[in-house]
Amino acid sequence: MKFAFSTEQEEFRSNLRRLFAERSPPKEVRxxxxxxxxxxxxxxxxxxxxxxxTALRIPEAYGxxxxxxxxxxxxxxxxxxxxxxxxFFSTAxxxxxxxxxxxxxxxxxxxxxxxxxxxxxxxxxxxxxNGRWDAEGTxxxxxxSGDSFRLDGHKSFVLDGHTADLIVVLARAxxxxxxxxxxxxxxxxxxxxxxxMDWTRKLARLEFTGVEAxxxxxxxxxxxxxxxxxxxxxxxxxxxxxxVAERLREDSLAYSKLRVQFGRQIASFQSMKHKAADMxxxxxxAKSAAYYAAAALDEGDNDVEAIASLAKxxxxxxxxxxxxxxxxxHGGIGFTWDNDTHLWFKRAKxxxxxxxxxHHHRELMMQRWAA
Amino acid sequence: xxxxxxxxxxxxxxxxxEANWNPDLGLVEWRNKLIDSGWxxxxxxxxxxxxxxPAGLVPVVEEEMQRIGAIGVAKAGIRxxxxxxxxxxxTDLHKEKFLRRILTGEDTWCQLFSEPxxxxxxxxxxxRAEMRGNKWVINGQKVWTTSAHHAHWGLLLARTDWDxxxxxxxxxxxxxxxxxxxxxxxxxxxxGHASFNQVFFTDAExxxxxxxSTVGDGWAVTTTTLxxxxxxADGLRTWAMGSDRKGRAYEEERAxxxxxxxxxxxxxxxxxxxxxxxxxxxxxxxxxxPVVRQEIAKVLMMSKAAEWTARRARAAQLQGRxxxxxxxxxxxxxxxxxxxxxxxxxxxxxxxxLLSGEDSPMNxxxxxxLVSVPAGSIAGGTDEIQRNIISERVLRMPKEPRDDVDxxxxxxxxxxxx
Numbered sequence: 001m002k003f004a005f006s007t008e009q010e011e012f013r014s015n016l017r018r019l020f021a022e023r024s025p026p027k028e029v030r031x032x033x034x035x036x037x038x039x040x041x042x043x044x045x046x047x048x049x050x051x052x053x054t055a056l057r058i059p060e061a062y063g064x065x066x067x068x069x070x071x072x073x074x075x076x077x078x079x080x081x082x083x084x085x086x087x088f089f090s091t092a093x094x095x096x097x098x099x100x101x102x103x104x105x106x107x108x109x110x111x112x113x114x115x116x117x118x119x120x121x122x123x124x125x126x127x128x129x130n131g132r133w134d135a136e137g138t139x140x141x142x143x144x145s146g147d148s149f150r151l152d153g154h155k156s157f158v159l160d161g162h163t164a165d166l167i168v169v170l171a172r173a174x175x176x177x178x179x180x181x182x183x184x185x186x187x188x189x190x191x192x193x194x195x196x197m198d199w200t201r202k203l204a205r206l207e208f209t210g211v212e213a214x215x216x217x218x219x220x221x222x223x224x225x226x227x228x229x230x231x232x233x234x235x236x237x238x239x240x241x242x243x244v245a246e247r248l249r250e251d252s253l254a255y256s257k258l259r260v261q262f263g264r265q266i267a268s269f270q271s272m273k274h275k276a277a278d279m280x281x282x283x284x285x286a287k288s289a290a291y292y293a294a295a296a297l298d299e300g301d302n303d304v305e306a307i308a309s310l311a312k313x314x315x316x317x318x319x320x321x322x323x324x325x326x327x328x329x330h331g332g333i334g335f336t337w338d339n340d341t342h343l344w345f346k347r348a349k350x351x352x353x354x355x356x357x358x359h360h361h362r363e364l365m366m367q368r369w370a371a
Numbered sequence: 372x373x374x375x376x377x378x379x380x381x382x383x384x385x386x387x388x389e390a391n392w393n394p395d396l397g398l399v400e401w402r403n404k405l406i407d408s409g410w411x412x413x414x415x416x417x418x419x420x421x422x423x424x425p426a427g428l429v430p431v432v433e434e435e436m437q438r439i440g441a442i443g444v445a446k447a448g449i450r451x452x453x454x455x456x457x458x459x460x461x462t463d464l465h466k467e468k469f470l471r472r473i474l475t476g477e478d479t480w481c482q483l484f485s486e487p488x489x490x491x492x493x494x495x496x497x498x499r500a501e502m503r504g505n506k507w508v509i510n511g512q513k514v515w516t517t518s519a520h521h522a523h524w525g526l527l528l529a530r531t532d533w534d535x536x537x538x539x540x541x542x543x544x545x546x547x548x549x550x551x552x553x554x555x556x557x558x559x560x561x562x563g564h565a566s567f568n569q570v571f572f573t574d575a576e577x578x579x580x581x582x583x584s585t586v587g588d589g590w591a592v593t594t595t596t597l598x599x600x601x602x603x604a605d606g607l608r609t610w611a612m613g614s615d616r617k618g619r620a621y622e623e624e625r626a627x628x629x630x631x632x633x634x635x636x637x638x639x640x641x642x643x644x645x646x647x648x649x650x651x652x653x654x655x656x657x658x659x660x661p662v663v664r665q666e667i668a669k670v671l672m673m674s675k676a677a678e679w680t681a682r683r684a685r686a687a688q689l690q691g692r693x694x695x696x697x698x699x700x701x702x703x704x705x706x707x708x709x710x711x712x713x714x715x716x717x718x719x720x721x722x723x724x725l726l727s728g729e730d731s732p733m734n735x736x737x738x739x740x741l742v743s744v745p746a747g748s749i750a751g752g753t754d755e756i757q758r759n760i761i762s763e764r765v766l767r768m769p770k771e772p773r774d775d776v777d778x779x780x781x782x783x784x785x786x787x788x789x
Contacts, residue, residue: 004686268769273762281700288679310672362668370649370658
């Protein structure tokens with residue numbers, strides 16, 4: 001397996017890092033996270049069009065750039081590092097993945113160019129109030145009337161669900177598990193932003209009352225494409241979390257070198273040095289698993305589901321542990337609202353849970369490796 | 372001379388091997404031929420049995436050797452460290468006398484660094500070397516000496532000046548292990564094996580010409596040896612495999628490997644035997660227990676992520692990039708993996724974990740894991756030292772304050788043992 005970034009990829013990464021640092025300093029993160037939308041259309045459109053972010057992994061045939069998960073992983077890692085407030089994971093990972101994996105040719109032609117161009121904010125709505133991450137938890141019903149479909153029920157924990165222009169919905173249809181698309185302003189759809197622990201990750205609850213929906217892909221054939229989308233999403237999130245963890249680690253290390261107690265930098269205490277070494281181990285393990293998993297997707301590894309779960313479980317543990325250490329190293333100041341550490345701590349916490357926590361993914365991994 | 376390419380090197384070595392490889396030769400006879408050809412250690416200087424081949428082309432030679440089944444020069448054990456140190460710091464006399472017999476496998480070596488009073492702090496050695504008449508006379512004790520019981524020569528770190536600072540009063544010698552003043556005793560470990568030895572020196576002698584580098588330069592030479600040990604650690608610990616083919620040279624090589632690898636036979640258990648976990652879980656019927664499944668998954672996750680971290684480091688190296696932090700973490704991570712694996716083996720084994728030997732699962736192998744794993748976090752640099760190295764060299768955190776370096780060594784507080 002190819003397991004090193006190319007020079008072009010490294011350049012791409014350093015460009016992103018520089019731009020995100022400029023455009024998404026903590027002050028800007030705080031400004032945006034306090035808005036209900038969590039991002040600003042114009043700012044995001046500009047950043048996205050300069051860098052071609054949502055177009056990155058969409059094939060050229062649909063107006064995209066045709067890169068792989070290696071590159072997408074780099075974007076996510078750098079976004080995690082800078083805590084970029086944008087509907088990127090929802091649009092470019094979840095919705096794009098569902099459309100690419102499930103959609104018929106005409107559907108892809110119709111839906112993807114708008115996403116690639118940055119005109120469409122999109123998301124995938126699959127979880128419900130029961131909080132299950134798998135398709136088994138789906139109760140939202142799709143019924144046919146003539147040629148059209150109507151959706152009744154609810155979805156929750158929908159990333160950027162209150163702002164998305166296009167919502168891909170997982171539903172139980174007469175022919176079985178199916179995917180549909182609805183417009184964000186569809187009649188009968190009511191959307192409520194949820195109050196989130198992590199203000200940089202906006203979630204919504206959606207009520208569907210006879211909402212007219214367009215089918216996406218084969219009716220009754222959503223299980224495979226949906227599972228594939230979840231595999232991709234777990235790997236993408238693991239890469240984002242690697243960036244979150246590394247930022248926390250680096251900031252804490254820098255702080256420990258500045259902070260003086262008992263007449264010494266606290267970085268000179270062995271307790272701090274050993275903690276810092278352990279944090280490096282945690283973060284590097286998470287990075288290795290995330291990078292390997294992205295390469296496994298790009299290279300069509302047969303074992304990619306187990307690898308995805310491994311990467312997500314490793315990221316969940318590493319990222320949260322790093323966040324806990326980061327707050328501890330900052331001491332009292334780290335527990336204040338004004339200090340920025342909690343922004344990344346909360347992202348670590350919300351990422352730990354999103355798409356299933358470490359226990360959930362370890363069990364999935366075992367189902368693959370020790371059936 | 373035409374430029375060396377992969378193709379030209381491959382053609383040259385292949386032609387030579389096809390003309391000369393013969394499994395019915397004696398092992399030493401074959402290796403002497405190989406050494407004379409320069410293909411035995413192609414990256415070494417021409418003057419000393421090599422061909423000055425760029426390191427990147429060495430794998431080509433190895434591939435051709437493997438393809439034809441030819442045996443290489445003796446590589447396993449401390450002898451490779453001796454060779455590297457002598458090549459870098461030795462005199463022509465040392466090279467003349469020792470290098471060829473290292474490569475043929477005729478001489479085995481041991482490393483006389485650690486002492487009862489200086490483990491992590493190797494520079495705190497108190498074994499004495501004193502010039503008496505025209506010889507160095509050695510008194511003191513070394514410990515954790517692999518293969519000392521059959522070694523011909525030892526790489527000795529000893530103190531020659533107690534009034535100089537700690538690192539400045541050390542010298543490095545090549546010591547003849549077969550002499551009356553050297554007493555080797557096996558050191559029994561907590562897992563029952565005796566892979567190492569204690570070595571006692573009572574007026575042992577070293578010829579003045581077997582000083583390596585200069586008096587007082589012993590620490591610099593030791594650093595070279597340790598650097599090669601760390602770099603080659605994987606190779607030293609990997610189970611050297613003899614071929615099962617027929618032929619006198621193969622038979623003699625199998626005997627050599629059996630001797631050299633004997634001390635390491637429990638090393639796979641020391642690493643936790645992650646490879647046995649799923650099999651044991653099925654055998655013990657514990658695979659349906661959700662708690663056990665979680666614990667197994669934790670070990671597999673860590674072990675895979677560790678393997679991929681090592682691959683990342685290698686991939687970066689192959690691309691000629693400076694190694695990132697991922698290259699410094701392997702030792703510490705493998706301690707974590709081993710401990711986690713031992714916990715899971717205990718969980719899977721239940722009451723049988725109270726037993727050992729033929730009364731216990733896998734004829735004592737599982738029991739051996741449980742009492743061998745602690746070695747991994749100690750040998751070759753404790754976890755604590757690894758964390759210091761990572762924090763100081765990778766993360767650039769301040770060094771430990773110390774008061775043992777800027778005063779005469781005789782004034783430095785030290786262990787009363789030894």
